[in-house]
Amino acid sequence: MMLTLTEAIERFMYYIQAERMLSIHTVREYRYDIEQFVAFLQREDVQHLEQVTAIHARAFITKLYEEQKARTTISRKISSIRSFFAFLNKQFNVDDTSFSALFHPKKEQKLPQFFYTEEIEQIFTANKGDDLQSIRNIAMLELLYATGVRVSELLDLELSQIDFQYGFIRVIGKGKKERIVPVGQYALNALTYYIQYARPRIMKTKQHAHVFVNMRGDALTAKGVRYILQKMMDKAALHLKIYPHMLRHTFATHLLNNGADIRSVQELLGHSQLSTTQVYTHVTKEHLKKTYMNAHPRA
Secondary structure, three states, rough: OOOHHHHHHHHHHHHHHHHOOHHHHHHHHHHHHHHHHHHHHHHHHOEEEEHHHHHHHHOOOOOOOOOOHHHHHHHHHHHHHHHHHHHHHHHHHOOOOOOOOOOOOOOOOOOOOOOOHHHHHHHHHHOOOHHHHHHHHHHHHHHHHHHOOOOOHHHHHHHHHHHOOOOOOOOHHHHHHHEEOOOHHHHHHHHHHHHHHHHHHHHHOOOOOOOOOOOOOOEEHHHHHHHHHHHHHHHOOOOOOOOOHHHHHHHHHHHHHHOOOOOHHHHHOOOHHHHHHHHHHHHHHHHHHHHHHHHOOOO
């Protein structure tokens, strides 16, 4: 069966959404990576998958290096396109060896960025307020810091997933895996006040179950979260660029710094592999070393 490149993409997108049930964010990344590769093929006058060779694969990756893309980005694109061809091989017997000979670039040893306790306190203090927007923002920040949830998990959170009595939220993570995460008292208080007082006033007549909403009452977006957090940073006079995952990094690092065992942190973060969580032990060691060097008289 000869598939056009466009038909092949749509078949694969349906498969990862309907059968593998990947998150909207992950599906979006797959589509972006594959469409970028397909656009490259079309510029090379390749219109059908049967025409793709290892030469095309290597040329595409070389182009990414020439554009100075991050190694993690290149690695992700290789994985996305390999998955795409593996699916086509299984479903339509399309040759999937084009990318099999490619090596993933060696990962850069880049430690996750996180906030120190004093910086987090500074953000909270600077953004306290009685207006609806401030109440929502503090509730969102408290929950991100208290639970370490991904921004996609925060945005998908619905009212029925919060257990106020016992202080837990039910999180739907990657691959639709469910986990229960405890919520500290500060975050629980902020969340309760937001949901009971601010959220109904922001939403007015609108009806939906999403916990976090924009000031028009619609479900908040990832772009909206980034914008809100950056505004909160600016208000705290912290001249850093923030991204939501920094709060997840901060959550994990602060737990480990204060004696939490790595297996518990792995479960709270929803990591399937312990090796993913272990990167935070490196952050903790760097933090301890820096503290030692600054504090010891003969360091």
